[in-house]
Amino acid sequence: MTMANAEKQTLLHCLLYWEKKTPSAIYLTQPYGNGVVKNFTWQQVGNEVRRVAAYIQSLNLPPKSNVALLGRNSAHWIMADLAIWMAGHVTVPLYPTLNGETAEYIFEHSEAKALIVGKMDGKGDGWNEIKPVIPQGMPIIAAPLSPLPDAPQWDDIVAKTEPLKNPTMPELDDIATIVYTSGSTGRPKGVLHSFRTMIVITSGMEKIWGFTNSERMLSYLPLAHVAERAAVETMSLFFGFHVFFSEGLETFQKDLQRAQPTIFFSVPRLWTKFYLGVNEKMPMKKQKLLFSLPILGKIVKKKILTQLGMDKVRAALTGSAPLPPQIIEWYRNLGLELLDVYGMSENFAYSHACKPNEVRVGYVGSVNPGCEHRIADNGEIQVKSPAQMIGYFKMPDKMAEEMTDDGYFKTGDRGEIDAQGRLKITGRVKELFKTSKGKYVAPVPIENKLNNHPKIEVVCVSGSGEPQPFALLMLSLDAMKELKRGELDKDTLTAEFKELLKEVNHTLEDHERMDYVVVVKEQWTMENGFLTPTMKIKRNVIEDNYLKHAESWLGQKQKVVWED
16 A cells, blocks of 8 residues: 555545645536536635534534435535544435435434535425425534525534544544435335445556546536445545536536546436437438548547537446447447446445446446456346445345355346456346246346337336236437427337337247337436436336236237327
8 A cells, every 4th residue: 555545544534635735726616506616625625524524513413423415416515425424423315306205214214313405406306305304303504505594504604613623533444324225126225335345446446447636527426326426426535636516407518518527427318318419410321421531520520529528538437227339339439438337335336347448338347356246046146346335224134135155245136247257237136027928028138129219218118917028118308399399200209119119029039029119108207206316217116107007008909009
């Protein structure tokens, strides 16, 4: 371990290290709306964190209390996390899109003793549902951009509180955070991570991506999720680089232009949105023609990346679900090699990644340094990671259930490993369903094939107890708007989906072939509980809602059914 790394024992030590080493370097850039943007240097971050930590200590909470942190990504989310640690407590992040019932469960189950509320507005988040279930009498701190004008305000606390002079620094094996899994089924579980499991990933990440303190990242995927917390918070605190925040979806392009990220982490939904946006402005035919011209092709590709705000990106990461191969190829053709990453809350998202120049499309890459993987007899992927959780909060039996005797975590995903050690995810172990003919069907590979259509955003293949499977198709928001405005013809789409069904069925076994597809009427969102915060489908919720209509849909004897 180098001298510098010895001084960066935990993420809180990292803050003190950069505060001393590069006090005037900008760490965080936060937009406030109406064109107002504020930069925070390491020294300013250190100062605000020390003062808020002193205020938290003045609340006299029991030692190592759990403190809830709610808000969309912002500079103050990271500062709040650091202040909770500096005050000697444990952070419990809450997804900003939670519904009231889940938020109430987490407040109660986590035994949270205080709450910091950051950027929320009740428009693109769950604030209106969460606010009524905040426990009565719970001490609250309102960070900037919070919707609570009457609670003690962060800026007032910073102005009036003396900074904590000698904070008690955490030990590596102290619990740092309880992360409630978004879970595509059942109640969320509280995953316990220590300061060690949060920081142990840095050496492996450095080997794969070559992180330095000159990186720039834009943070917008939920920091309450381990993937963003690992990629953005952990990496920026350890390597000392600059983090920018997004104001919202409407300003996303502007925020990207401001950040000029060198490393960009996104989910398939957004990569697809960018791709469709470019194709709308410049049809594929025109792209093919321009790209084929040696000098002009290069200029056009560079221009597209520049307009996307991605011309400085040297590592483009994608995760949480597969991207259609033609979209991956399109980005590669532009000069952006999309690299898949795979991990779980239970191993702090540190498990697998596609290494540059070793990509196999459809695979999530090989194991990260220090990790091991294998496939169990039932096809389940099992992983051993140095960032493995300490356990589940108040659920000791659950930990024993999820781990093998020799220390591997049972991911619940099914997969296969190729000769080069690259992993392909083929579905969930428990997602197999049985048709009325007694045949088992794995939905995920079929969903991935259907998802290639540009107008389809999300797919769910179902059919438990039915003679044959069927698919539920959710149109993209843009396609729905085009239909409403009459710019898109329903008959044309029906013909396209009929053809798609035929093409996909042609590649499937007899028992997997779908009888029909249904175009659903409503958008599936995190807010209405159909998607997890990482944009995965909640299969049980979707099936509870739609499976009861299967008989009448089958009776229509149509290949493409439009939900009434």
